[in-house]
Amino acid sequence: MREDSPNYGEHINLADHPDFQTIKNRLMAQLQSYQTETKDPWVYKWHYQ
Amino acid sequence: MNKTNIRGCQLLFFWLTFILSIPLGSANAKQPNIVLMVADDHGREAFGAYGNNSIRTPHLDQLAKEGILFNHAYGTSASCSASRSVLLTGLQNHANGQYGHEHSYHHFATFDHVKSLPVRLSQAGYRTAQVGKFHIGPRATYKFDQYLKVVGQSADGSRNSVGMAKAAEPLIFAKSDEPFFLYLATNDPHRDHAKNSLGDNTFGNKPDDKGLALERLDYQAEDVEVPDYLPDIPETRRELAEYYQSVSRVDDTMGELVRLLKAAGQYDNTVIIYLSDNGTAMPGAKTTVYEPGIRLPLVVKTAKAHKAVTEQKINKTQAMVSWVDITPTILELAQVPFKKSDFNGTSFVPVLNEPNKNHGRDVIYASHTFHEITMYYPMRVVRNRDFKLIWNIAHGLQYPFASDLQIASTWQGAIERKLVNFGKRNFKDYLFRPVRHAGRFAKLW
Numbered sequence: 001m002r003e004d005s006p007n008y009g010e011h012i013n014l015a016d017h018p019d020f021q022t023i024k025n026r027l028m029a030q031l032q033s034y035q036t037e038t039k040d041p042w043v044y045k046w047h048y049q
Numbered sequence: 050m051n052k053t054n055i056r057g058c059q060l061l062f063f064w065l066t067f068i069l070s071i072p073l074g075s076a077n078a079k080q081p082n083i084v085l086m087v088a089d090d091h092g093r094e095a096f097g098a099y100g101n102n103s104i105r106t107p108h109l110d111q112l113a114k115e116g117i118l119f120n121h122a123y124g125t126s127a128s129c130s131a132s133r134s135v136l137l138t139g140l141q142n143h144a145n146g147q148y149g150h151e152h153s154y155h156h157f158a159t160f161d162h163v164k165s166l167p168v169r170l171s172q173a174g175y176r177t178a179q180v181g182k183f184h185i186g187p188r189a190t191y192k193f194d195q196y197l198k199v200v201g202q203s204a205d206g207s208r209n210s211v212g213m214a215k216a217a218e219p220l221i222f223a224k225s226d227e228p229f230f231l232y233l234a235t236n237d238p239h240r241d242h243a244k245n246s247l248g249d250n251t252f253g254n255k256p257d258d259k260g261l262a263l264e265r266l267d268y269q270a271e272d273v274e275v276p277d278y279l280p281d282i283p284e285t286r287r288e289l290a291e292y293y294q295s296v297s298r299v300d301d302t303m304g305e306l307v308r309l310l311k312a313a314g315q316y317d318n319t320v321i322i323y324l325s326d327n328g329t330a331m332p333g334a335k336t337t338v339y340e341p342g343i344r345l346p347l348v349v350k351t352a353k354a355h356k357a358v359t360e361q362k363i364n365k366t367q368a369m370v371s372w373v374d375i376t377p378t379i380l381e382l383a384q385v386p387f388k389k390s391d392f393n394g395t396s397f398v399p400v401l402n403e404p405n406k407n408h409g410r411d412v413i414y415a416s417h418t419f420h421e422i423t424m425y426y427p428m429r430v431v432r433n434r435d436f437k438l439i440w441n442i443a444h445g446l447q448y449p450f451a452s453d454l455q456i457a458s459t460w461q462g463a464i465e466r467k468l469v470n471f472g473k474r475n476f477k478d479y480l481f482r483p484v485r486h487a488g489r490f491a492k493l494w
Contacts, residue, residue: 005277006093007340010437010488011473017487024487027438031431034414038393040143042418042427045442049484 080175080228080384081352082319084306085375087136087232088299089129089182089239092329093346094276095289095296103272104293108304109348112323114364116350117404121369123413123432127327127335127342128420132372133234134159134185136326137166139376139392142416149419151186157419158186164391166376167193170230173385178220181213181234193232195220207236208253210298214305221313228318228383235302238295240330240453249287249458252295268293278333278341278472284462292329317353320382322375324348332460332479333472336420336451338430338439343415351382351401366404369434370397371413424449439486448480 014020035043093099097106098113125135126142134140134147138159142148146160159165167177171194180197197216199209217231240250245257255265263269270286273293279285303323310316324347328334334341347370373394380387381396389395399408415430426449427442454460463471471479 006344007276007278007473009490010339010439010486011277012488013478013483013486014489015438015483015485015487020487020489023436024438024485027431027433027436027487028440028485030412031414031429031438031440034431035143035429038141038144040141040416040429042143042429042442045427 081382082228082230082315083170083175083379083383084231084233084310084319084321085136085379086303086306086321086323087133087182087234088296088323088325088346089234089236090327090330090335091238091296091299091325091346092276092331092334092341093325093344094274094341095238095293095329096346098348099346101274103268103274104296105267106296106300108300108307109323109346112303112307112321112350113348116321116348116364117401118365119347119349119370120365120367122324122345122347122371123369123415124325124327124343124345124372125413125415126417127337128417129182129239129326130155130157130184131417131419132326135372136324136375137185137191137232138163139166139373139394141373141393141414142418144393147185149424150421151184155419155422157422159190161187161190163190165191166379167191167230167232169376169380169385169387170383173383174227175383176220176223176225176227176229177232178217178229179232179234180216181210182207182236183234208241208298210235210237210302211305214302214309217306218309221309221315230379230383233302233306235299237298237302238292238330240457245291247287247458249284249291250453252288252291253298254291254294263287263290266290266294267297276329276341276472278339278474279331279459280463280466280468280471282459282462282466282468284458288331288457288459319350320352320379321350322348322379324372324375330451330454331457332450332454333474335454336417336424338415338417338428340437343430349401364404366400368397368400368404368406368408369410369413370400371410371415374410420451424451435490437488437490441482441484441486444482444484448482 098110124132126132130151131142138145145163149157171177177193178195179193199212199216241253243251246260247262268290270290273289275281325345328342374397377392377396381398412433417428429440431438
């Protein structure tokens with residue numbers, strides 16, 4: 001994969017791509033963990049997703 | 050007493066005399082002066098050292114040659130007040146309370162209990178001074194020893210960027226054993242309230258009262274490089290020409306600052322950190338958590354004694370750093386003790402020592418909650434070296450616009466032309482965002 005533009009990586013949303021689900025779930029867990037650790041009030045919104 | 054003992058006593062006396070003769074203030078002499086210069090909405094795509102061949106930023110490029118250019122520096126929020134509060138506290142916005150704009154009826158503020166960078170440095174003996182844009186509060190939380198006045202400023206006092214550097218002259222030239230910390234924040238290259246004769250924002254440039262349009266600028270529409278997140282239409286090019294002109298004033302400000310530091314003999318012992326609060330004031334960048342909004346310019350010129358400058362020739366690093374790291378980094382450079390648990394970030398001084406090595410930060414976090422009071426749209430972001438995930442918490446809502454971005458001729462021009470895409474994004478996807486947006490990037494290491 002070549003980086004033609006610093007923005008190219010997010011031009012296509014891979015969130016629903018079947019090959020991306022494991023990575024996505026790991027990122028979601030990582031984000032939720034950080035929010036919990038740093039006491040982000042919006043962390044409770046995960047319960048409504 | 051034999052000869053050896055006498056010589057030993059003489060040697061001991063000599064060293065004691067030498068040590069006691071060192072003035073107490075000299076402990077501070079080893080501490081560098083520190084300048085933190087923050088531009089307003091300077092996207093990295095409008096910066097020569099980051100690859101733009103059309104814009105002229107010679108002073109910033111020179112600083113990058115003498116210092117270290119960061120290729121993966123990330124702001125934590127693409128909004129002025131929110132981002133600046135993170136820079137000066139080392140805390141994410143949900144930890145420092147500054148969720149949105151400070152001014153007027155927006156009225157967001159940092160928690161009273163937060164101990165900010167200028168307060169910490171002042172207590173450690175630094176002479177702290179602020180000039181230019183503030184936009185965070187309360188003032189007591191961000192207390193500086195001096196608030197420098199800009200002489201010969203424009204009507205609203207905001208666009209004399211070079212004057213901001215000149216205002217620091219007394220601070221820089223003062224005879225003092227104590228080092229200084231200068232926080233210089235330009236209002237350039239932010240959008241302005243005025244328009245040129247073509248209806249485009251002037252970005253703080255001289256008024257177009259003679260109808261000269263772009264002829265009054267150093268840049269023309271055909272000169273600019275249109276980044277891929279914007280449509281390549283005449284309105285975009287005209288606005289970017291105005292924007293480039295405003296960026297050039299930021300560059301001139303750095304030039305004046307360096308000139309003063311050298312004239313005062315302070316340049317070699319001064320750390321200069323240059324960065325932007327967020328990306329370009331265009332849809333697709335500012336107020337978004339897409340890469341153009343939060344992947345930002347960062348240049349650090351260390352003091353001369355620093356290893357990276359004196360022993361290595363590397364001036365570009367791929368290390369990931371975040372704006373939550375700025376406060377702990379400055380404190381470490383200033384040799385001011387702090388508890389790691391005081392901050393959400395960590396010092397990246399090891400990167401300054403060895404820019405070509407990976408120092409362990411493999412992930413950054415960013416967020417957006419408000420910008421203006423009417424713009425509630427919470428988003429949370431995790432970005433590692435390969436992947437990025439955006440969580441659009443309020444995904445059922447239409448994405449809200451900053452008032453100046455909505456009326457931008459770039460946005461309006463794209464609508465009038467009935468374009469399907471705005472840059473690489475579909476209009477509908479931009480306005481109505483999915484609950485999660487994921488991207489994949491090339492490996493950095």
